Amino acid sequence: MDKAIHRLIANAQKTIVVDAWSEDIYLFEEALLSAQERGITVVLIVLGPYRTALRNVYIHKRSTILEQDIGRKFSLLCDYRSALLGSFGGVTKQSALETDHPAVIEVLKNAFYHDLLMQHIEADFGPLLTEKYGEQYQKLLDFYLKEKGWDLK
Numbered sequence: 339m340d341k342a343i344h345r346l347i348a349n350a351q352k353t354i355v356v357d358a359w360s361e362d363i364y365l366f367e368e369a370l371l372s373a374q375e376r377g378i379t380v381v382l383i384v385l386g387p388y389r390t391a392l393r394n395v396y397i398h399k400r401s402t403i404l405e406q407d408i409g410r411k412f413s414l415l416c417d418y419r420s421a422l423l424g425s426f427g428g429v430t431k432q433s434a435l436e437t438d439h440p441a442v443i444e445v446l447k448n449a450f451y452h453d454l455l456m457q458h459i460e461a462d463f464g465p466l467l468t469e470k471y472g473e474q475y476q477k478l479l480d481f482y483l484k485e486k487g488w489d490l491k
Contacts, residue, residue, distance in 0.1 A: 358412035360386035
């Protein structure tokens with residue numbers, strides 16, 4: 339998996355989007371910094387606090403609401419045409435799926451756009467969102483989990 343991560347990063351020509359837990363960034367941070375130095379736009383969406391020289395970093399608060407034990411998931415999207423999805427740690431073995439399937443690429447692009455939009459919305463309206471929906475959107479999740487009875491876990 340390590341070789342696949344570094345190969346995809348090394349072969350990127352324009353854009354790299356990484357979504358990963360802060361505990362795992364060290365595994366490929368140097369490769370991302372090298373890509374940034376080559377003029378590649380590198381966007382890091384990180385779960386939990388993390389300090390780095392990467393320029394485009396978006397920090398997500400960690401949510402314990404929908405946590406699963408399967409491991410710390412990550413995605414790597416390069417040039418919006420190749421991707422790696424996987425997990426580190428947890429009860430499953432460390433593994434990843436490499437793909438260039440258009441449907442998977444589109445899902446990752448949509449998740450990235452959603453993350454960017456939510457970063458701005460939460461920065462602008464954070465207290466109002468917390469008042470309306472609770473910490474980490476607990477009231478909103480309770481609506482689906484308890485009132486509607488949906489299994490989201």
